[in-house]
Amino acid sequence: MSSTSKYWLLIRLDVTGNSKIEKIAAAKAFFASMFPDVITTENLIDAHIQRQLVVNQASEVSTNNITVHPAELCLRCFISSVIxxxxxxxxxxxxxNYGFTRRDLFPLVLNDVIERSTKQQQSFYTSVACEILQSYNPERGNLSTWTSKLVKQHRELKVFLIEHGIYLVTDWAILNDTNSEQLQRIFQEFHHLTQSEIRLAAILLESYHRIYRGSSVLTVLNY
Structure with missing residues (x-):
């Protein structure tokens, strides 16, 4: 898959549970109209493109009797590739080691549907990709990192992994759960740092706790 095509190729499930690639014509046409130079040169800066697509989500077209946002389609295609x-x-x-394959994980998180029946539209169904996009702020990071974070903390995926004996401990969780005394003991007994290095590390940890504990940032954990 080329660097640009991920904005118009949707990764979705086939009847066997494998992933398949589907070209979304409306997404490709819109992307080409907004970024003609990128299409021809493959000079892709994702952060810039994603910021522009987020801004342009208000533009609407109709596909198969469903009102969609072509910029949103581009972003959802990109998200599907990351998922x-x-x-x-x-x-x-x-x-x-833990007895599962990607085919076990795909149905839990790779569930975006572009074409939906009227009944489905009225059921307030929201795919994982749409949930990710609704919470995405391009000013706080790139979409790839945001998607990876939210997929790994998705409830059904986490339950599946825990049932198979896997608990994803994150850097955020370790920092949040470690106090100054524990940090000093770890650095002294296992890393043999000097007292001045340990004091500096303790100060940094305490500063982190003051700034970030209780912040919404901690709800998104980076495995």
Whole structure:
């Protein structure tokens, strides 16, 4: 997949539970109209493109009697590719030892649907990709990192992994749960740091706790 095509190729499930690639024509046409130079040169700066797409989500077109946002379609295509890669990486890291494959993970998080029936539209169904996009702020980071974070903390995915004996401990969680005394003991007994290095580390940890504890930032954990 080229760097630009991820904005118009949607990764979705087929009837066998495998992922498949579907070209979204409305997304490709819109992307080409907004970023013609990117299409021809492949000079892709994701942060800039994603910021522009977020701004342009108010533009609407109609596809198969459903009102959609072409900029949103581009972003959802991009998100689908990241979700697929997260599932693949989890399989690579843990699947062999803990007895699962990417096909077990895909249905939990790779569930975006562009074309929906009227009944489905009225059921307030929201895919994981849409949930990610609704909470995304391009001023706070790139969409790839945001997607990876939210997929790994998705409730059904976390339950599945825990049932298979996997609990993803994060850097955020470790920092949040470690107090100054524990930090000093760890650095002294296991890393043999000097007293001045330990004091500096303790000051940094206390500063982190003052700034970030209780912040909404802690609800998104980076595995």
């Amino acid at each position: 697929e890669q997260v599932c693949i990486q989890l399989e690579i890291n843990f699947g062999n």
